[in-house]
Amino acid sequence: MREKDMQIDQKIAVLRKNPILASLPHKLVSQIAEHCELKSFAAGEEIFRNGDEASKVYVLLKGHVRHPEVNSPMHQFGIVQEVMLEGTIFGYAGLIEGRGSRVISAHAVTDTEALALDGAYLRSLLRTLGREGHSYLQDLSRSYAAHEYAVSGHTGWVSVRNAGKVYDPSGKHVVAVDNCSIEIRPGEFCAIVGPSGCGKSTLMNSIAGFDKLTSGEVFLDGKLINAPGQNPKPGPDRIVVFQNGALFPWATVLENLIRGPVVQGRMTEREATEKARDLLGKVGLADIENLYPGSISSGMCRRVEIIRGILNDPGVLLLDEPFRGLDALTKTVTQTALLELYDLSRKTVLFITHDLEEAIYLADRVLVMTTRPGHIKQTIEVDLPRPRDARLLTQPEFVRLKELAIEAVHEEAVKAFNAGEKEFA
Ligand code: ADP
Numbered sequence: 001m002r003e004k005d006m007q008i009d010q011k012i013a014v015l016r017k018n019p020i021l022a023s024l025p026h027k028l029v030s031q032i033a034e035h036c037e038l039k040s041f042a043a044g045e046e047i048f049r050n051g052d053e054a055s056k057v058y059v060l061l062k063g064h065v066r067h068p069e070v071n072s073p074m075h076q077f078g079i080v081q082e083v084m085l086e087g088t089i090f091g092y093a094g095l096i097e098g099r100g101s102r103v104i105s106a107h108a109v110t111d112t113e114a115l116a117l118d119g120a121y122l123r124s125l126l127r128t129l130g131r132e133g134h135s136y137l138q139d140l141s142r143s144y145a146a147h148e149y150a151v152s153g154h155t156g157w158v159s160v161r162n163a164g165k166v167y168d169p170s171g172k173h174v175v176a177v178d179n180c181s182i183e184i185r186p187g188e189f190c191a192i193v194g195p196s197g198c199g200k201s202t203l204m205n206s207i208a209g210f211d212k213l214t215s216g217e218v219f220l221d222g223k224l225i226n227a228p229g230q231n232p233k234p235g236p237d238r239i240v241v242f243q244n245g246a247l248f249p250w251a252t253v254l255e256n257l258i259r260g261p262v263v264q265g266r267m268t269e270r271e272a273t274e275k276a277r278d279l280l281g282k283v284g285l286a287d288i289e290n291l292y293p294g295s296i297s298s299g300m301c302r303r304v305e306i307i308r309g310i311l312n313d314p315g316v317l318l319l320d321e322p323f324r325g326l327d328a329l330t331k332t333v334t335q336t337a338l339l340e341l342y343d344l345s346r347k348t349v350l351f352i353t354h355d356l357e358e359a360i361y362l363a364d365r366v367l368v369m370t371t372r373p374g375h376i377k378q379t380i381e382v383d384l385p386r387p388r389d390a391r392l393l394t395q396p397e398f399v400r401l402k403e404l405a406i407e408a409v410h411e412e413a414v415k416a417f418n419a420g421e422k423e424f425a
Pocket residue numbers: 167168174175176194195196197198199200201202203372
């Protein structure tokens with residue numbers, strides 16, 4: 001690593017490439033510029049290591065930085081592996097929530113230059129702005145991951161932070177979810193399993209915007225969508241598919257599919273029709289576009305609803321036990337259709353299920369919830385290749401993961417049963 005000289009105006013120009021720093025008062029940006037140093041790193045050089053003391057925040061000037069272990073289960077900050085865009089802040093996660101040490105490492109892939117700034121200085125400087133400064137700091141921490149995703153062109157980052165929900169606080173006081181945190185990466189297929197009544201639907205409803213949290217926050221792509229002081233609202237950025245279905249019975253399958261994108265002005269009727277027909281064809285439903293929901297099977301309805309969800313282009317697709325109640329054969333066909341649609345769209349999916357085999361089969365990551373009050377007890381990384389098909393179900397690694405999930409959920413189900421919950425998984 002070498003230190004180089006750089007004009008203050010040039011430093012300011014680099015800092016202003018970052019949207020949060022750019023929104024600070026000019027005087028502050030100048031002060032930051034005065035305190036930061038230009039550092040250059042040769043290709044292959046380590047910038048910082050996991051466990052190092054975290055004191056510096058970096059703003060990329062040019063080059064390519066990689067966080068090699070970002071995808072490991074330890075690091076659920078939603079940070080992408082590669083940093084390549086000028087103005088991107090990296091090395092900030094170590095300072096978030098007052099952690100003193102690095103939680104990930106970073107190295108230069110190519111020759112790289114970055115402005116290094118003392119994190120404590122940045123904090124104290126922002127605090128001089130009082131409440132406003134505090135909110136800049138919060139933005140900076142949150143946007144760290146969001147900004148990283150913007151670099152990679154991905155959206156659909158769901159961040160549930162210390163969420164809590166108490167039903168009927170002045171009466172029965174049912175603590176459904178307590179201090180529950182989840183990070184779902186853009187494009188990730190994440191399943192949540194856990195005993196009945198552990199708070200899975202509560203959590204999903206809080207992301208969907210159907211119900212207000214009692215504590216904590218939910219963000220979608222860095223935007224706050226649920227917090228105690230807010231009135232959450234559902235939005236087209238979060239499409240929910242339930243087991244009971246929600247197709248308009250008076251409209252044909254095709255009309256059901258094209259309505260959303262046409263009404264929202266995202267597609268012309270012709271474009272939407274073409275796209276809908278294409279997706280229907282991909283999951284074996286080419287012949288049903290003129291039928292009404294009442295005249296097709298429930299498995300078909302589910303497939304149509306998932307297609308409708310994808311056509312609406314949400315940030316995240318929320319599926320709450322969508323295949324519950326389907327017979328075994330229909331379920332397999334519908335799961336395969338979902339996998340195909342997921343491979344085509346790579347939307348972020350949050351999938352709630354009781355069926356552990358289904359969770360492992362579909363998801364990249366299975367989160368096991370504790371018994372009520374629910375929070376995440378265990379994460380099972382499903383590192384099985386895609387595209388997947390039913391042959392996977394008998395492979396040793398699949399069976400191993402399934403056993404892991406059964407063990408984790410069973411333990412919680414027993415606790416729930418002993419605690420007097422009526423149903424258990
Ligand atoms: P899951 O989806 O895991 O089965 P839920 O999120 O539906 O669990 O429910 C979590 C807990 O909260 C359960 O004990 C349930 O009885 C309770 N609960 C859910 N909704 C309400 C409500 N509207 N009022 C009171 N208690 C509720």
